[in-house]
Amino acid sequence: LDGLAMFREIMDSQMLLKTRPDVKLSTSEDLLRFIVQYGDNVFPNLRVGLQILVTVATSIASCERSFSKLKLIMSYLRSSMGQERLSALALLSVEREVTDSIHFEELIDKFAAAK
Template identity: 60%
Template sequence: MRLQDHQMNFHDAAKELKALEMYFIENREAICNESLDATLEQCENYNITVELRTRRKKKMPGETAFDVGLSARQEIMRLMNGTLDRLHTEMKERSTRLEDLGNKFGFLLDVEQLLKDKSSESLDDRKRMKENSLRVSEFYRSDLDDYEFYDEILDCRMLVASRTDVQISTPEKLIQFIVQYGDQNVFPNLRVAIQLMLTLAISVASCERSFSKLNLIMSYLRASVGQDRLNALALLSIEREEVERINFDDIIDQFASAKSRNIQV
């Protein structure tokens, strides 16, 4: 799924989630009807009888009705609509949170605008940049300084503009440039702000992958495996692409030489 891509950032995730939310709103009835028709067709193919379910309700004084009178199709539609309502609520909540992150860190994500030449920047752009930097620094008071953060952005612009051999288009490349340029005293607030932005979790995909791997690793054949070995096996399984590049012959030779003992004949 696109939203579970490990390279997804919060700005793109907010747009994707908003588009998915609008799709469910516009095609709600069609989704329910198509799903229900496909399910009933499968039931017919496998000779499964869809039993009518009578939903009973508590009779109030003066009422004679004994049940609500929903058919099986109407009952299934009611459950599907309730599920879609819950799904829409969850998507809206997550979309709101991602939009809030975009309001805080969106200006750091657009590196080209962040490092824009001062001479080609309008007064409104400069004012907006200062407001954005103050908003982030106020939210992370213990990590960022209000005015030093904005001054560091301007200084970083001048530094990048003077380096014609440097091409920076992503936040990752910007923080690599800052780290390679000097120690932690060089643009400390800008460095911390970018680190905060890049380490924000926008989904639970990584946790889901870990639990999925555990179901494959912790089989009945490994029922007695210890915690340390289980963690090591999970790490090898999750980082499978890196493990496939390793030459195990060299590792075995190093292990054998470290554990070898001289045997007197």
């Protein structure tokens, strides 16, 4: 990203939006959608910066949720189970997207057939 070009694009987009009172933007995602709709090549640096901003915010929020759940799991279960089991449950919570995609019934059937 070119900082000076980004600054110019921000100023230009601000001027453009002042001439368009019909456009209401309340979030960075709204601004990104407007820029993509208006034309990617008009504000390329601003588009990339907004994509990074939107992505980072989402990534941080999902990590914060995972750590929040981890804290709840640890405080609730600390007294009643060993560290190894607690670590396994914490890992399942952090990797929830992966565990949601596993079909446990098929896995159990395969395991039972192997025995």
